[in-house]
Amino acid sequence: AQRVTQPEKLLSVFKGAPVELKCNYSYSGSPELFWYVQYSRQRLQLLLRHISRESIKGFTADLNKGETSFHLKKPFAQEEDSAMYYCVFGAGSYQLTFGKGTKLSVIP
């Protein structure tokens, strides 16, 4: 069963513009959700997790149980933010289910 949905395959924004990468999940309980990022020619890596409510590289993501969403946001996009972003659902035994990903392109 598809646990996370990322509706946009590609998102292009201008430098300095706000960014919102959408993620919706399907789960009746309390989910564990994460955002992973893959920069060009680099390894897939954890960006942030919902439980820590942290801001990493200016990105934040709030879990909205009413809308079953976990959108990734940044107020001002930078060129170095260009990358593939994956919304990830965590289940028991530390398994992770990845969404299909959104490619963010920041236009100078």
Place this chain on the structure above:
Amino acid sequence: EAGVAQSPRYKIIEKRQSVAFWCNPISGHATLYWYQQILGQGPKLLIQFQNNGVVDDSQLPKDRFSAERLKGVDSTLKIQPAKLEDSAVYLCASRHPGHPTGELFFGEGSRLTVL
């Protein structure tokens, strides 16, 4: 610390041939994962090991895929015989038992092309 090591980085084979990928996780990481990432899709879990035991292999096509982690460290993923649809990047990841949930460390991946 050294990251997750994978080899080979690239492999091209004919369909029906066999191939093997190797992974060396970060030292001390008890949990090891193999993911398959087909072009345009997110990584899909194939198998998860805890030390040398299998935790989950429900999505591993067992008629052609096999994986082992005999001494609880290195792991090998084998495909025999390969099909065209096996063309993908095979990612290995590991996790330390003391690290927060969801924090996996990934290797660079092994890109397989089946002709």
